[in-house]
Structures are given as C-alpha cells and as structure tokens.
Amino acid sequence: MYSYPNQIKKLINEISKFPGVGPKMAERITLYLMKNYQNAADELKNAIDGIKDIKICKICFNISEEDICLICSDKTRNKNIVCIVESPEDVVTIEKTEKFNGVYHILYGLINPINEIMPEDLKIRELIERLNADDEIHEAILALNHTVEGDTTSLYIYKEIKKIKNNIKITRLAKGLPTGADIKYADEITLGQAILERKEI
Numbered sequence: 497m498y499s500y501p502n503q504i505k506k507l508i509n510e511i512s513k514f515p516g517v518g519p520k521m522a523e524r525i526t527l528y529l530m531k532n533y534q535n536a537a538d539e540l541k542n543a544i545d546g547i548k549d550i551k552i553c554k555i556c557f558n559i560s561e562e563d564i565c566l567i568c569s570d571k572t573r574n575k576n577i578v579c580i581v582e583s584p585e586d587v588v589t590i591e592k593t594e595k596f597n598g599v600y601h602i603l604y605g606l607i608n609p610i611n612e613i614m615p616e617d618l619k620i621r622e623l624i625e626r627l628n629a630d631d632e633i634h635e636a637i638l639a640l641n642h643t644v645e646g647d648t649t650s651l652y653i654y655k656e657i658k659k660i661k662n663n664i665k666i667t668r669l670a671k672g673l674p675t676g677a678d679i680k681y682a683d684e685i686t687l688g689q690a691i692l693e694r695k696e697i
C-alpha cells in the first residue's frame with residue numbers, strides 16, 4: 497500500500513503529538529509545510545529555535561526571556577498579592593482582564609491522583625517556601641478552575657499555607673465562573689468580575 501516517504505511520516509508523527517492535533521490535521525500541516533518550505537517551514541524552524549532561549553522565572557515560574565519575568569520585575573505591580581494559577585496560559589488570560597495588578601505563581605498542573613499527578617509534581621513546595629520567606633505577601637488568590645482537580649488543589653494549598661502562616665488571606669475566584677469551567681476559556685468580563693468578587697476561604 498502506498499504511503500508517504502519516511503521523512504514526511506516522521507514529521508506527521510511529530511506534529512500529531514501536539515495537543516488537540518489529530519493525525520489528519522498533522523498530515524495537512526505537514527503537506528502545507530512541504531508546499532511552502534522556503535517561507536513557512538524556515539520561519540517555523542526559526543520560531544521553534546527561538547523558544548530554546550526561553551527561561552522560567554525564578555520567582556513565579558512563568559515563562560520569561562530573563563531570569564526574572566517582566567511581571568515580577570515590574571515595580572508598579574502589587575507584591576502583596578499572589579495569584580496562584582495552573583499554567584502560563586492563565587496568566588495571559590487574567591492579564592487581559594486588566595483587573596489584577598499583583599504577581600503570580602504558576603503550578604504547572606493540578607492535583608489529579610487518577611492521572612498520578614501528585615502535589616510534589618507541581619510547584620506547590622516552591623509556593624509554600626516563597627510565602628514563608630516573603631513577609632510582603634498578605635493575600636494568596638487561588639485562581640484555579642472550579643473542577644474536582646481545582647477544588648482538591650485549592651484545599652491542599654489552603655491547608656499547607658495555614659500550616660506555615662495564619663496572617664495570609666486566602667481567597668478563591670467568585671463562582672461567577674460556571675462550575676467545571678476552565679479559566680482559559682472564560683471571557684474577560686466574567687473572569688475580571690470573578691477576580692474582583694473573590695471570596696475569602
């Protein structure tokens with residue numbers, strides 16, 4: 497049976513590993529790259545090479561061009577409030593609301609025992625160490641999805657913070673977000689409102 501040459505199959509296989517991209521889509525992208533090799537493929541290769549230089553912020557773990565990200569190094573940001581999020585995508589989504597001027601801490605996932613994602617796989621220990629070391633911080637916002645994993649992670653972090661400090665206010669986003677909703681897909685107005693109406697827990 498006829499199939500593509502191995503080099504093409506290899507690229508289709510690599511692209512099909514991307515989140516949300518199935519084999520059929522990977523095939524279309526590969527053929528597009530082949531057809532437009534001189535422009536599109538070269539540009540793509542340069543862009544991919546460029547992300548090798550991207551770093552992780554030493555304070556909040558956001559993706560950054562420097563050791564300390566633009567948000568952490570911005571003197572106009574309120575360092576008293578830390579917003580705890582699942583992923584760098586959430587930072588971008590929350591920034592779009594323009595309703596938050598504090599700093600962030602990125603966990604890189606949520607606790608999910610079924611998928612064997614445990615607290616030690618996330619940046620939770622680093623968060624607790626950061627809160628412990630930094631007396632400036634007096635509020636931690638748990639901006640995690642209102643899902644089973646988001647609730648489990650929020651409760652776990654809440655208990656860990658309480659173990660080390662009693663004077664940090666711990667809040668969660670208002671329930672204006674539908675139950676089970678993903679912060680990434682929330683519209684800016686709803687999310688902005690959920691930040692402003694956050695509730696202490």
Ligand SMILES: [Zn+2]
Pocket residue numbers: 553554555556557558564565566567568569
């Ligand atoms: Zn940072």
